[in-house]
Amino acid sequence: MKAKKFEGKVVWITGASGGIGEALAVKLSSLGATLILSARRMSELERVKLRCNAERTYLFPLDLGEENSILTTSQAVIAQFPSIDYLFNNGGISQRSEAISTPISVDRRIFEVNFFGNIMLSKQVLPAMIRAGSGHIIVTSSLVGKWGFYLRSAYSASKHALHGYYESLRMEVEQQGISVTLVLPGFTATEISKNALDHTGSSTGAMDANQAGGLTPEFVAEKIIEGVLNKKFEISIGKKEALGLVVKRFFPSYFEKLLRKWSAR
Numbered sequence: 001m002k003a004k005k006f007e008g009k010v011v012w013i014t015g016a017s018g019g020i021g022e023a024l025a026v027k028l029s030s031l032g033a034t035l036i037l038s039a040r041r042m043s044e045l046e047r048v049k050l051r052c053n054a055e056r057t058y059l060f061p062l063d064l065g066e067e068n069s070i071l072t073t074s075q076a077v078i079a080q081f082p083s084i085d086y087l088f089n090n091g092g093i094s095q096r097s098e099a100i101s102t103p104i105s106v107d108r109r110i111f112e113v114n115f116f117g118n119i120m121l122s123k124q125v126l127p128a129m130i131r132a133g134s135g136h137i138i139v140t141s142s143l144v145g146k147w148g149f150y151l152r153s154a155y156s157a158s159k160h161a162l163h164g165y166y167e168s169l170r171m172e173v174e175q176q177g178i179s180v181t182l183v184l185p186g187f188t189a190t191e192i193s194k195n196a197l198d199h200t201g202s203s204t205g206a207m208d209a210n211q212a213g214g215l216t217p218e219f220v221a222e223k224i225i226e227g228v229l230n231k232k233f234e235i236s237i238g239k240k241e242a243l244g245l246v247v248k249r250f251f252p253s254y255f256e257k258l259l260r261k262w263s264a265r
């Protein structure tokens with residue numbers, strides 16, 4: 001890995017209080033990055049900081065579902081770090097409820113966090129990136145950003161929306177030195193299913209077998225960093241589920257049959 005690439009670089013990671021974001025923070029810290037870590041739970045951010053180089057790690061708690069929180073936090077971050085080299089827009093929330101029983105308020109909540117909060121943060125950092133003539137925005141989507149899946153109607157839709165948005169943004173800013181990478185993890189062994197919202201808007205608290213048997217967040221973080229260094233447009237990471245991208249493209253009807261055999265949890 002071209003480790004030196006991150007020395008002296010300012011890297012902002014959302015969703016850094018656990019899972020993939022935590023693994024990214026630990027790895028990027030070991031590669032010399034100065035870290036800005038964000039999520040809602042300050043106590044968990046403090047824990048992650050202890051796993052990083054504390055002298056180069058700064059905590060800025062943030063709620064991606066609250067416009068004011070995004071504005072005030074990003075203003076504070078930009079005041080301290082006028083130029084951000086990498087924004088890992090990784091924070092997100094999943095869903096485990098059928099579309100028919102999910103009230104629109106829960107659908108909207110998922111979109112606020114996964115889509116509007118995400119793009120709003122990019123809008124805050126982009127002007128400085130454009131002035132600097134460089135910068136890289138990395139967005140954690142999902143394989144279900146490419147296809148729908150049981151119990152994840154709004155989640156899958158919010159991830160699909162990220163693709164449309166960031167593919168358009170990339171075309172608009174690439175000539176100004178800005179890179180945009182979409183990351184599509186498959187099942188990863190994090191707390192995502194426990195934190196997922198059910199039809200009442202509460203966390204399920206349940207670890208799904210798919211997640212329990214998934215890739216480690218450390219492996220996923222390594223693959224993300226490799227792809228980012230190579231300025232990939234898209235990075236897909238998964239076990240057999242990642243093959244779905246190829247199967248869907250070349251054998252779409254067969255893929256639809258296959259997908260229906262996968263366990264929802």
Ligand SMILES: NC(=O)c1ccc[n+]([C@@H]2O[C@H](COP(=O)([O-])OP(=O)(O)OC[C@H]3O[C@@H](n4cnc5c(N)ncnc54)[C@H](OP(=O)(O)O)[C@@H]3O)[C@@H](O)[C@H]2O)c1
Binds near residue numbers: 020189
């Ligand atoms: N694990 C998988 O199987 C999988 C697969 C595909 C894609 N992904 C994506 O990977 C990303 C990271 O998820 P993960 O697997 O690491 O799950 P996780 O362990 O649940 O981590 C989610 C992170 O997002 C943060 N977050 C959630 N809601 C937030 C809010 N309103 N404001 C700010 N931060 C918020 C959480 O922090 P706080 O709770 O402290 O706010 C936490 O740091 C997500 O975008 C997820 O959709 C995961």
